[in-house]
Amino acid sequence: MSFKKIKLGHIRSIPIYIDYSWFLIFGLFVFTLTRYFAFSLKLESLSFLPLSMGIITVILAFTCFLIHELSHSFVAIKNGIPIKHITLYMLGLGAALSKDMENAGQEFKIAIAGPIANFIIAGLLIWPTIILFQGLPAYYPIWLILDYLVMINIIVGLFNLAPAFPLDGGRILRSALWFIFKNKIKATRAAVWVGRFMAGLMFFIALHYGMIIMLLISVYIFFMGNAELARLEQKK
């Protein structure tokens, strides 16, 4: 275990870690949400209710992101690819596969499992959200949390489907190209090029609107795509 990680526990023998960088995003996320809840409830930013709502919502949101990674992991394990660990980083979560995918079908199933999990969670949470809406304003704080969780799951599911390799959508694209070309490296090269274009687009949009996290994610996508391609080409 490295000095940069804290072990949270195990889920079905997959170790779950928190990287120290994650606490930065946790704090930023709580701060942003607390302000949003305070604004919605017409309260002071640092009063108890919005702050506790912010903390609870961020923990629940990360639980949803963890379920996303676990879905990838369980499908991978079912396909004979053990998972080394799942780690929460500053820019999201990652499940570390112990070996490379062997065929396009495997990659497709593993990649799509994550966003599907988010859509299922959103689908399940939308019912209590609708029901509570009728009981407003008494349940307003709970409704705000649920409403946010439905929205964040839909956003995360859709965002991950963007064809920006190595995001899930980029992996789905690679699996399709892999199936067509019957060549993993050729498929990766094409998917990485689409990913670079998407990362560039994201970069300028983020720059234009001053979205710092999005800016970092676009840079991350660019370099991670390059790194994975380089690794595959070296292995050849």
Ligand SMILES: [Zn+2]
């Ligand atoms: Zn994913």
